[in-house]
Amino acid sequence: VTAEVSRVLASVAEAERLKIVATLIRLTGDWELAEDCFQDAVARALTSWPKRGIPDNPAAWLTTVSKNLVIDAHRRASTEQKAATRLAHEIEIDAEGGDDMDALTVDDALDDDRLRLIFTCCHPALAMESRVALTLRTVMGLSVAETAHVFLATEQAMQKRLVRTRAKIRDAGIPYRVPPAELLPERTSGVLAVLYLLFTEGYSSGSGAELVRAPLAEEAIRLTRLMVTLMEDSPQLPEVLGLLALELFQQSRSGTRLDDAGDLVLLEDQDRSLWDHAAIAEGVAVLDLAESARQRLDGVVGSYQLQAQIAAQHATAATAATTDFTRIAELYGRLTRVSPSPVVDLNRAVAVALAEGPDAGLALLDALDADARLAGYHLLPATRADLLRRGGRFAEALPHYRRALELAPSDPERRFLQRRIDEVQTL
Amino acid sequence: MEYLLFIVSDPAAPTYIPEEDNIEEWSADLERRGVSRVGNRLRPPSDATTVTVRDGQTILTDGPFADTKEWIAGFDLIEVGNLDEALEIASKHPMARFGRVEVRPVWPFE
Numbered sequence: 001v002t003a004e005v006s007r008v009l010a011s012v013a014e015a016e017r018l019k020i021v022a023t024l025i026r027l028t029g030d031w032e033l034a035e036d037c038f039q040d041a042v043a044r045a046l047t048s049w050p051k052r053g054i055p056d057n058p059a060a061w062l063t064t065v066s067k068n069l070v071i072d073a074h075r076r077a078s079t080e081q082k083a084a085t086r087l088a089h090e091i092e093i094d095a096e097g098g099d100d101m102d103a104l105t106v107d108d109a110l111d112d113d114r115l116r117l118i119f120t121c122c123h124p125a126l127a128m129e130s131r132v133a134l135t136l137r138t139v140m141g142l143s144v145a146e147t148a149h150v151f152l153a154t155e156q157a158m159q160k161r162l163v164r165t166r167a168k169i170r171d172a173g174i175p176y177r178v179p180p181a182e183l184l185p186e187r188t189s190g191v192l193a194v195l196y197l198l199f200t201e202g203y204s205s206g207s208g209a210e211l212v213r214a215p216l217a218e219e220a221i222r223l224t225r226l227m228v229t230l231m232e233d234s235p236q237l238p239e240v241l242g243l244l245a246l247e248l249f250q251q252s253r254s255g256t257r258l259d260d261a262g263d264l265v266l267l268e269d270q271d272r273s274l275w276d277h278a279a280i281a282e283g284v285a286v287l288d289l290a291e292s293a294r295q296r297l298d299g300v301v302g303s304y305q306l307q308a309q310i311a312a313q314h315a316t317a318a319t320a321a322t323t324d325f326t327r328i329a330e331l332y333g334r335l336t337r338v339s340p341s342p343v344v345d346l347n348r349a350v351a352v353a354l355a356e357g358p359d360a361g362l363a364l365l366d367a368l369d370a371d372a373r374l375a376g377y378h379l380l381p382a383t384r385a386d387l388l389r390r391g392g393r394f395a396e397a398l399p400h401y402r403r404a405l406e407l408a409p410s411d412p413e414r415r416f417l418q419r420r421i422d423e424v425q426t427l
Numbered sequence: 428m429e430y431l432l433f434i435v436s437d438p439a440a441p442t443y444i445p446e447e448d449n450i451e452e453w454s455a456d457l458e459r460r461g462v463s464r465v466g467n468r469l470r471p472p473s474d475a476t477t478v479t480v481r482d483g484q485t486i487l488t489d490g491p492f493a494d495t496k497e498w499i500a501g502f503d504l505i506e507v508g509n510l511d512e513a514l515e516i517a518s519k520h521p522m523a524r525f526g527r528v529e530v531r532p533v534w535p536f537e
Binding site: 173 | 428
């Protein structure tokens with residue numbers, strides 16, 4: 001019986017946590033209390049269910065007990081009895097579905113506490129690191145220790161950051177809501193940026209020895225899927241789908257990015273038969289959905305859709321040599337117009353080099369040398385070195401490989417560059 | 428909630444173009460919203476006097492408390508529903524384009 005209880009409880013708690021916590025935050029404005037009361041409710045289930053049996057509706061049980069714990073906590077803390085009674089009343093009305101608490105929500109289709117929570121965690125008035133940390137902790141339900149681990153920070157430092165972030169939300173008056181229509185496009189791209197950062201942190205961690213943090217990437221995909229569901233009826237749907245497709249294409253290669261020794265394997269050298277072809281097929285289907293949603297809404301092709309289209313070209317090419325780099329270069333050209341970035345220009349230079357020859361790419365790199373935003377970015381000298389090497393100019397490539405090695409942030413990347421240096425020195 | 432908008436000069440910002448200064452329009456918008464408490468320009472830092480009392484001694488210093496190239500050129504106290512509203516109002520202030528606007532929530536005594 002106990003094994004059955006823990007199995008049911010674990011799955012219900014995972015499925016319901018976000019919904020319950022998000023609603024309690026809306027009702028109380030107290031983020032920590034909401035988390036704590038949910039955890040307490042789970043603990044109570046663990047002692048109560050084995051004795052009294054698993055309730056018919058375990059999700060409803062957890063919700064009710066969590067809400068009661070919140071009311072109890074308010075009764076204990078509140079010197080004014082009225083405040084607790086009012087909260088209890090509000091929770092009751094809310095449960096009956098007759099609430100009118102958020103008159104600011106413009107679109108009923110987006111009336112969802114989980115979505116309110118996600119948009120609030122990703123509010124642009126918070127520092128990017130704080131947005132990511134709070135999303136990991138409150139939306140994804142990671143422990144403080146796990147969240148700290150993602151940032152390579154101490155648990156104490158992470159706890160401080162989370163407390164400070166929640167304090168700013170409360171004290172600066174950041175509203176707990178899905179933004180109104182006029183702010184929605186901008187704020188949605190803000191949320192997607194946080195999700196993609198979570199994904200890339202999981203997919204290729206920026207620093208240290210561990211290059212692939214698989215569980216985090218999977219969690220990011222799970223959250224992106226939730227965003228697709230929650231934003232199904234919004235004009236932002238094509239971009240949310242675009243991000244999901246992009247993540248699926250990248251994730252399909254997660255098993256082949258590193259060899260057994262933990263060294264980086266370039267896209268062109270990867271064994272394509274080992275790619276996750278189910279993920280690629282889903283990515284293609286999701287990208288099609290994004291395109292038909294975009295046409296229905298008569299919108300422009302956004303940056304995540306463009307990035308996903310580029311990833312799709314790579315993911316569906318039979319070999320590296322038959323990849324359509326002309327098309328990829330064209331997509332990068334469109335991407336740089338939609339969201340200008342020197343990194344996009346750098347990638348475009350590579351695609352142009354592979355489509356038209358190294359010299360065409362090198363000419364584009366010259367223009368990027370002056371860009372201060374790329375100063376200290378290891379992939380700029382690494383790209384130049386690679387294009388020179390492809391053109392057979394080994395001696396010229398060497399100093400750029402060395403410069404890239406100095407700047408590279410992770411061990412596998414440093415090992416890769418060292419191997420290249422050794423190679424071109426013998427040529 | 429009350430927010431104080433600090434209108435701040437920024438030497439790195441685009442050059443001030445008087446024709447593009449729509450401060451009257453901005454003030455009228457605040458009037459229409461009914462959110463303005465008080466606001467004004469400030470005389471330059473060269474007209475400032477800083478007061479410090481140490482060990483019972485009052486020390487007066489000519490100039491602002493911090494010698495920086497950025498200085499507070501004006502202020503507006505507004506009362507709005509939440510930060511998003513305050514940020515929207517701040518973003519429409521002409522000095523958001525020719526300088527910066529810092530939005531600070533007022534911390535009332537309970």
